Amino acid sequence: MKIVPLIPDNAPFTVEQRAWLNGFLAGVLNRGTPAPGSATLEEKQPLLIAFGSQSGNAESLAKRLAREASGRGFAARAAGLDSLQPADLVKDKNVLLITSTWGEGEMPDNAISFWDSLNQNGSSPKLEGVQYSVLALGDMNYGDTFCLAGKNLDKRLAELGANRIVDRVDCDVEFDDLAKKWSSTAFTILSGKKETVAADEPEDACFSKKKPFQATLLSKTNLNTKGSSKDTRHIAFSLAGSGLTYEVGDALGVFVQNCPDVVDSVIASHGFDSQSEVSLPDSGSVPLREALMKHYEVRHLFGKTPKVGLTLAAFIENLRKLQPRLYSIASSLKAHPEEVHLCVAAVRYNKEGIEHKGVASTFLADRLALGETTGLFFHAANHFRLPSDLTKPVIMVGPGTGIAPFRAFLEEREATAAPGKNWLFFGDQKRDTDFLYHDQITEWLKKGTLTRLDTAFSRDQEEKIYVQTRMIEAASELWHWLEQGAHLYVCGDAKLMAKDVEAALHEIIQSAGNKTADEAIAYVAQMKKDKRYARDVY
Ligand SMILES: Cc1cc2nc3c(=O)[nH]c(=O)nc-3n(C[C@H](O)[C@H](O)[C@H](O)COP(=O)(O)OP(=O)(O)OC[C@H]3O[C@@H](n4cnc5c(N)ncnc54)[C@H](O)[C@@H]3O)c2cc1C
Ligand SMILES: NC(=O)c1ccc[n+]([C@@H]2O[C@H](COP(=O)([O-])OP(=O)(O)OC[C@H]3O[C@@H](n4cnc5c(N)ncnc54)[C@H](OP(=O)(O)O)[C@@H]3O)[C@@H](O)[C@H]2O)c1
Ligand SMILES: Cc1cc2nc3c(=O)[nH]c(=O)nc-3n(C[C@H](O)[C@H](O)[C@H](O)COP(=O)(O)O)c2cc1C
Known part of the structure; x- marks a missing residue:
């Protein structure tokens, strides 16, 4: 028997809404079989x-x-x-x-x-x-x-x-x-029903973490100049042919490889044969060297004396899967169609006399050559979005690589001709060598895209000057912007900077806003609730 739908096809609902409503009404009126997945309300x-x-x-x-x-x-x-x-x-x-x-x-x-x-x-x-x-x-x-x-x-x-x-x-x-x-x-x-096996979600037709897009590296520029103690790169990938899009504020997941020198040194110190076939973390097997290059974390073993008598199988069993790394996207698609840009600080440090390098950041900075590809996926950051009301003022606090999403925000604000004011706090070690995106930022200031810029170069003088120093110096103006409904964004180091910036925010609300400590806490909590205070910190 054909069941006549209660909600006709031309009713102003989506297909899903119509299916649900028909199922629901059928259930309520005890008429026909409810649509799949739409049990009656009582059930x-x-x-x-x-x-x-x-x-x-x-x-x-x-x-x-x-x-x-x-x-x-x-x-x-x-x-x-x-x-x-x-x-x-x-x-x-x-x-x-x-x-x-x-x-x-x-x-x-x-x-x-x-x-x-x-x-x-x-x-x-x-x-x-x-x-x-x-x-x-x-x-x-x-x-x-x-x-x-x-x-x-x-x-x-x-x-x-x-x-x-x-x-x-x-x-x-x-x-x-x-x-x-x-x-x-x-x-x-x-x-209260018997266990049923969950159906796997239908595999996404488009690219994802499980099915990364192989993107070509288009360009790599050093953002620090000669004499800097840092190595920060602007990196651009092509998205051509992927159909992929992203929003400013999102992060990019990047699949990476270990450094061959580190892998060879770990294999040699354990006395393994680099061609021995070993299991992969999920399924399948490949030769040891390839497995350690692409599939397992090995950086923690570099320079360490291996355990005596460790078999290859036990060695592999103890390794963790090599994880893709996330980077805040530093571009707007409106300014760079079919491209995605990153701002990456190469991690290099000396520990107990041994030089170490970060896996992903040095893969991008040193090992991935122009024209080569690596797997990428997008990671939505719904909490870190520009205001939908383009007239709202925006305050961005982004020292070091924390500038990344704000380059994207400013490109977006420029491309959408957003009338709202924009204020950037940027800081790094030295003005002469570490003023990332100097030319683009000064151009935005000239054009008025950037209403105000405050810089904090920490090592240009005896005492440390940080972004929060500048925020406190500008307390009354900052408070005025907040009262005008400004959205405040913080990006960069989580351990120290983000906490100190939050403490400065409380101080500003108390001093310039004439509030008690408890009132300042409530003010910041309300900003978070209203999605006017968002952080992308790592
Ligand atoms: C949402 C999000 C956004 C991010 N955005 C950016 C971005 O825009 N730009 C950016 O550069 N990074 C960003 N990161 C960080 C990035 O994902 C990586 O963590 C970073 O590049 C380091 O990865 P790596 O593989 O090079 O280092 P790893 O191989 O993972 O090594 C890092 C580890 O080395 C050790 N280490 C590092 N420095 C020292 C030291 N001085 N002394 C002793 N030990 C040390 C620590 O154990 C540290 O955890 C972001 C992270 C997240 C979660
Ligand atoms: N604790 C950590 O493990 C840690 C901290 C920061 C960054 N990192 C990593 O190092 C890499 C490079 O970082 P980055 O380029 O983004 O720059 P960064 O190291 O965060 O430095 C950017 C600027 O922030 C200053 N800064 C240091 N402490 C601060 C604080 N408490 N409040 C405000 N500003 C402060 C730095 O000054 P000075 O350096 O002169 O003090 C510098 O001028 C990244 O991979 C990041 O993840 C790790
Ligand atoms: C800066 C930072 C700090 C983190 N701190 C912890 C931690 O203290 N303990 C922990 O188990 N995981 C920690 N994590 C890992 C996250 O909890 C993990 O990546 C999680 O999947 C993130 O989920 P989310 O995207 O929903 O926030 C941390 C991750 C980052 C980037």
């Missing part, structure tokens, strides 16, 4: 998948799992922790939380206010009746702080009376398989 279990995410991993995972849960008959939604209050957990009842860890064991920015509300002295919310589980994303390289934000969140929810339905799962950088098992178990328990 649908609510499910909130909440995420704490800085650079987008937890966010995209939460959104993907919410789609999957909807397909399994849940009334599922994904939401950032910045849009939630603890009381929302009580309303939604079934809650899966996914959070990364940032800084040194800290909550990602969008989870801070939620975390604070869970810890309010004396007025902690009661979470009895909430069924929950936590998936923690992290990186084992961080040692003691591995997945700490997720661990803390999990513990606190239990303390407040929520019922843990599945044990927390802590994930290292490769989180896909663990996330799949965790979500599958949680969906099964929450639905």
Whole structure:
């Protein structure tokens, strides 16, 4: 029997909305079979998948799992922790939380206010009746702080009376398989149905981390001049033929290779045969040298005395998969169609008498030649976006390679003829040798694209002058911009700079805005909530 749809094809809905509505109405009126994945309202279990995410991993995972849960008959939604209050957990009842860890064991920015509300002295919310589980994303390289934000969140929810339905799962950088098992178990328990094997998401037709685009290196320019102690490169890749696009604020994932000298030295010190066939991290096998060049992290073994009697199989078993590195995109597609640009500082340091070099940054700076290709993918940074209202003022704080996304922002503001004011704080070691993008920045200042520029060259004088020194000097003007609705962005070093800049912001709000310390905290928290204070720090 053909079922006549209740919502006609010409009704003003998308195909998905129409399918859902037809399914829903059919269910309510007990008429015909609901559309796939659209059980009747009574049958649908609510499910909130909440995420704490800085650079987008937890966010995209939460959104993907919410789609999957909807397909399994849940009334599922994904939401950032910045849009939630603890009381929302009580309303939604079934809650899966996914959070990364940032800084040194800290909550990602969008989870801070939620975390604070869970810890309010004396007025902690009661979470009895909430069924929950936590998936923690992290990186084992961080040692003691591995997945700490997720661990803390999990513990606190239990303390407040929520019922843990599945044990927390802590994930290292490769989180896909663990996330799949965790979500599958949680969906099964929450639905009360027998376990069903989750269908794999249909493979993306376009390029992704799983299927990177092989991009050609177009150009590589040294942004420091002779005499500098730094080595920062402007790097341009071609996207021609990929159909790929990105937004300013996004990051680029770059697949890289280890340095052949490091690989050869590790093989020689272990006495292995470089042609021996070894297993790859996912599947298949290749000769040892190729495996160590392209597939495994080996930098931590460089210069170290190998364990006596270590077999090749045990050696390989202990290695971690070589990870692609993220870089903030330094270009706008509007200014450079079919290209993506980066600003990369080559990491080189001496430790215990041995010269070390960063894998990815020196792969890009030293080893990848013009015309050669490497795998790229885009990593969306929805938290780090220019204001959609082009009239809003923008304040950018980006010392060192922190300038990268702001070159992209300024190119975008210029290309869109955005009428809003733009203020850049830039700093590095010495004006003569380290003024990255000097010509382009001074040109923007001349043309008025850049309303104001403040520079802080830390090693041009006895005392250190940093970007936050300049912010404090300009406190009353900065406060005036904030009160005009300016969006404030910070990019660069996470360990020291980003914290010191935040402390300076509090100081400015107190002194120029005439606020108490608590009022300044509330002001900054509100800016974060309104998405007027965003950080891209690493
Ligand atoms: C969202 C995001 C955006 C980023 N954007 C940029 C960007 O625009 N530009 C940019 O240059 N980088 C950026 N980075 C950092 C980048 O991803 C890499 O981490 C950086 O290039 C170093 O990678 P590497 O492979 O060269 O170094 P690795 O081989 O990973 O080595 C780095 C490690 O070496 C050790 N180390 C480094 N210096 C020292 C030292 N002085 N003493 C002792 N040990 C040391 C530390 O253990 C450090 O973790 C970004 C990171 C993120 C997450
Ligand atoms: N702690 C770390 O491990 C660490 C810190 C920074 C950068 N890095 C890495 O080093 C590479 C190069 O970094 P980069 O080119 O982006 O530049 P950078 O090293 O961050 O330096 C840029 C400018 O910031 C100044 N700076 C140092 N401490 C600061 C603070 N607390 N507040 C404000 N400014 C401060 C530096 O001054 P001085 O150098 O003169 O002090 C310099 O003038 C990157 O790969 C980055 O990840 C690591
Ligand atoms: C600057 C920085 C600091 C980090 N600090 C930690 C940490 O302390 N502990 C940890 O387990 N992982 C840490 N990580 C790893 C992230 O948690 C991990 O990359 C995660 O997948 C990021 O997810 P997100 O994109 O949703 O924020 C850190 C990553 C960066 C770039």
